[in-house]
Amino acid sequence: MMAEIRVVNGLKPGETYTFTTQVDGKAQEIGSFTVPARQDKLILQNLDPTAPKAWEAYNGWTYIEFAGWLISLTAVAGFGLVILWKIARGTIDLKDLISEADGKASLSRFQALLFTFVFVISLALIVMRTGQFPTEVPLGVWALLAGSLGTYLASKGMQLGFGGATGAPASFQAGGPVLRYGENIEQTMGLSADEANKKRQATSAESRFLVPAGTNSFGPASVVASTIGKLKLTIVAQPVPNVDVKGRVRYRSATGADTATDFSGETTIETDPTTSSEVRVEFNANTANTTVPVIVKLAA
Incomplete structure (x- = not known):
């Protein structure tokens, strides 16, 4: 004989309610029951429908809830098996999900991924169990989730430094546009040989930049x-792991013409000896949100 189940919604958590049932056309009390904390419904069951007073509070799932849970679990499990099958066949590559740009495993990425899954699955089970979205989530849960995501953000900040470049080593510090002086600045700027030599020496060190690429x-x-006079510069685009990057440099060349030169990896240019020239670089990448580390130095 199947049990009779009654679900009563719209109740207050922690309150006690008295319920009745109809027996031979008359109302008969079946008992008083207290609503569990953090719920707004009671699930009552009577294992013996011939005994009206055999009702009791039931803390498990109704058949409908169980069927919904089973269907959801089957769908999630099936989805997971398909993903595992694709991973095994190499169709899906997860190395970028839990590894850094250099290919090494990332504990912070894995931790953030793990706690996010735990949070989402737990929330889904609560919704299926109670039939509603929780009105309150314990602060400890938020702290756990925020801590795991915060650890990932902190590790990325330390890895990339202030520039935030994709593929840039942690020691790569970006600078800014550098004014460089060429060989003939004595004539161009009216300087003495000693003054011109000091200016050239002051700009002999390499400088570094982080340049965003287009997709x-x-x-x-x-x-x-920015250059003054005749000058040879070497521009080096540091490789970005797993990204194909093409570069282009724009400047006023030694012939006095505005020039755009495409390059890959490294190129050397010679600026106009009679005037100043701004040297600009731009990049084309096959991956979105790519930033290219660039080194600019005087050519040997």
């Missing part, structure tokens, strides 16, 4: 140097 098209041009 499958060249991004905005960034000024990496």
Whole structure:
């Protein structure tokens, strides 16, 4: 004989309610029951429908709830098995999900992923069990989730430094546009030989930049140097792991013409000896949100 189940909604958590049932056309009390904390409903069951007073509070699931849970679990399990099958066949590559740009495993990424799954699955089970979205989530749960995500953000900040470049080593510190002096600045600027030599020496060190790339098209041009006089510069685009990057440099060349030169990896340019020139670089990457580390130095 199947049990009779009655679900009563719209109740107050912690309150006690008295319920009745109809027996031979007359109301008969079946008992008083207290609503569990953090719920707004009671599930009552009577294992013996011939005994009206055999009702009791039931803390498990109704058949409908159990069926919903089973269907959801089957769908999630099936989805997970398909993903595992694709991972095993190499169709889905998870290395970028739990590894850094250099290919090494990332504990912070894995921790953030793990706690996010735990939070989402727990929330789904609560909704299926209670039939409603929880009105309150314990602060400890939020702290756990925020801590795991905060650890990931902190690790990325330490890895990338202030520039936030994709693929840039932690020690790569970005600078700004550098004014560089060429060989013939004595004539161009009217300086003495000693003064000109000091200016050239002051700009002999390499400088570093972080330049955002466009996605499958060249991004905005960034000024990496301003030159005065004849000058040879070597521009090096540091490789970005797993990203194909193409570069372009724009400047006033030794012939006096505005020039755009495409390059890959490294190029050397020679600026106009009679005037100043702004040296700009731009990049085209096959991956979105790519930032290219660039080194600019005097050519040997």
